[in-house]
Amino acid sequence: MTPRKLDIESKRAEFEATALPLLQPLYHAARRLADGPDDAEDLVQETCLRAYRTFESFTPGTNCRAWLFTILYSVYINDYRRRQRRGPTISLEDLEGRFQRYVEGSDEGEPAAATPPAEKLGPEVDAALGQLSPEFRAAVVLVDVEGLSYDETAAALGCPVGTVRSRLFRARRLLFGALQRFAVESGFIRGSR
Numbered sequence: 001m002t003p004r005k006l007d008i009e010s011k012r013a014e015f016e017a018t019a020l021p022l023l024q025p026l027y028h029a030a031r032r033l034a035d036g037p038d039d040a041e042d043l044v045q046e047t048c049l050r051a052y053r054t055f056e057s058f059t060p061g062t063n064c065r066a067w068l069f070t071i072l073y074s075v076y077i078n079d080y081r082r083r084q085r086r087g088p089t090i091s092l093e094d095l096e097g098r099f100q101r102y103v104e105g106s107d108e109g110e111p112a113a114a115t116p117p118a119e120k121l122g123p124e125v126d127a128a129l130g131q132l133s134p135e136f137r138a139a140v141v142l143v144d145v146e147g148l149s150y151d152e153t154a155a156a157l158g159c160p161v162g163t164v165r166s167r168l169f170r171a172r173r174l175l176f177g178a179l180q181r182f183a184v185e186s187g188f189i190r191g192s193r
Contacts, residue, residue, distance in 0.1 A: 006056055015055050018064050019048070025146055026068055032129055032141045033076050043079070047072045066152040073138055073156050080134050128178040136171035139164055144172075 006014065026047060030040040050071050051058075058067055129137055135157075142153040143164070154161045183189045 011052075011055055014060075015052055018058075018060075019051055019055075019068060022065050022068055023048070025065065026072055029069065029072060029141050029146050030076070032126070032145060033072075033134070033137060043072065043076055046075045046079075050075065063152060066148060066155055069142060069146070069148060069152070070156040070158070073142075074158075076138070077134060124179060124182045125175075128175050131178060132171055132174060136167050136174065139167040140171045140175070143168055 023044065026044050027040060030043040030047070031037065034040040034043050047068065051068055058064065129140065132140065138157060139153060142148045142156055143150065148156065150161050150164050154164045157164065180189075
């Protein structure tokens with residue numbers, strides 16, 4: 001299919017009318033995929049930039065939300081893979097602080113700073129989501145949190161619907177295991193033992 005030809009003003013107006021109303025759901029998904037709010041904002045910004053650059057390839061009348069989530073996931077997974085190859089980064093201030101604690105003999109291997117809880121989910125759920133692999137996390141976020149259909153999620157993730165179903169099944173079991181103790185302690189369910 002050949003891309004549509006749009007002049008700058010038409011492209012901007014159509015993009016603003018079609019894609020920009022979907023920024024909030026994009027941010028919610030990005031917030032659950034990314035490591036923190038700043039990373040989520042960067043992810044949404046890069047998604048919007050790529051969507052705008054390639055807006056001529058979007059077919060009017062189709063599901064813009066699914067198209068944007070496809071771009072969002074692509075940006076996320078590419079960034080994730082790039083970070084995996086590069087390895088962890090640490091700020092100079094953190095490095096100096098760790099060195100100072102080491103010199104003073106008080107570095108006990110502090111846990112990483114927790115990300116603030118998301119708007120709808122509690123910190124326990126966010127922590128459990130954070131423990132999932134990116135593929136599992138993306139499937140859960142897109143289907144269970146953002147409400148995309150299996151077909152839309154498969155298109156966004158670039159995999160068959162059966163793979164989405166499999167990832168969801170496995171991810172939900174992992175989440176169940178991770179959250180079961182919290183649910184019992186909080187009184188949501190009775191302990192089975």
